[in-house]
Amino acid sequence: MSTVGNPANIFWHENPVGKAEREKLLNQQGCVVWITGLSGSGKSTLACSLGRELQSKGKLSYVLDGDNLRHGLNKNLGFSPESRTENIRRTGEVANLFADAGLICIASLISPYRKDRDACRALLPDKKFIEVFMNMPLQLCEDRDPKGLYKLAREGKIKAPHFVGFTGIDDPYEPPLNCEIEIQLKDGVVPTPHEMAGQVVSYMENEGFLEA
Numbered sequence: 001m002s003t004v005g006n007p008a009n010i011f012w013h014e015n016p017v018g019k020a021e022r023e024k025l026l027n028q029q030g031c032v033v034w035i036t037g038l039s040g041s042g043k044s045t046l047a048c049s050l051g052r053e054l055q056s057k058g059k060l061s062y063v064l065d066g067d068n069l070r071h072g073l074n075k076n077l078g079f080s081p082e083s084r085t086e087n088i089r090r091t092g093e094v095a096n097l098f099a100d101a102g103l104i105c106i107a108s109l110i111s112p113y114r115k116d117r118d119a120c121r122a123l124l125p126d127k128k129f130i131e132v133f134m135n136m137p138l139q140l141c142e143d144r145d146p147k148g149l150y151k152l153a154r155e156g157k158i159k160a161p162h163f164v165g166f167t168g169i170d171d172p173y174e175p176p177l178n179c180e181i182e183i184q185l186k187d188g189v190v191p192t193p194h195e196m197a198g199q200v201v202s203y204m205e206n207e208g209f210l211e212a
């Protein structure tokens, strides 16, 4: 036990196994793959497909999906700008812990505000935060409308009684300026989940994340 770095006079327990040792035990490097985009853009689909693809390469990942987290860790949060910011902050902190533990953490959240995503990026060392932008047209997402929420938003039924906006309709989505990966239509066609995951895996391979 050490008290180094602890400003308060309380006990401070250091992690018994260092980061380098954890990564060696797991035979992989921890990082965060942050998937951002509109509701219905395919974030969860990519997260799932990527997790499977990594598993087939013997790499361990864990998915933090916005929808799921809102049933537990973030169940007290709504969709006001402040709540979304807190939702992203908490998820970023947890993702950072997973990465520190040596896992590939795949976070899939709308995360509509650039400053919130940038704050998550700033938690990790350079290159360990891989931002993936699901650059899908709003019309496509709205046509998919898997939960019927776009329809409700167009009818003005999302606002009441909480006065929140729906992302892409009456709440902004701020696209990344410098993301590592952009998933988009090819000749007007949606890439398959396997192709989307392949694009991320190729990037990770080129950057040496899947070598260890």
Ligand SMILES: Nc1ncnc2c1ncn2[C@@H]1O[C@H](COP(=O)(O)OS(=O)(=O)O)[C@@H](OP(=O)(O)O)[C@H]1O
Binding pocket: 038, 039, 040, 043, 044, 066, 067, 070, 079, 083, 084, 085, 087, 088, 108, 109, 110, 111, 112, 147, 149, 158, 164, 165, 166, 167, 171
């Ligand atoms: N007002 C409003 N705006 C946007 N999205 C809404 C809203 N209300 C509910 N939902 C549903 O919640 C899912 C998004 O949760 P997130 O945690 O990813 O959102 S955020 O990052 O905090 O903006 C999102 O799920 P996904 O479709 O998986 O993205 C929506 O179905």
Ligand SMILES: Nc1ncnc2c1ncn2[C@@H]1O[C@H](COP(=O)(O)OP(=O)(O)O)[C@@H](O)[C@H]1O
Binding pocket: 037, 038, 039, 040, 041, 042, 043, 044, 045, 046, 144, 146, 190, 191, 192, 193, 196
């Ligand atoms: N690459 C894809 N090809 C075909 N259908 C897709 C693809 N990506 C997503 N979908 C479909 O679109 C809908 C929304 O995808 P989802 O992953 O739930 O989006 P999000 O998590 O961004 O809300 C789902 O019905 C899903 O099956």
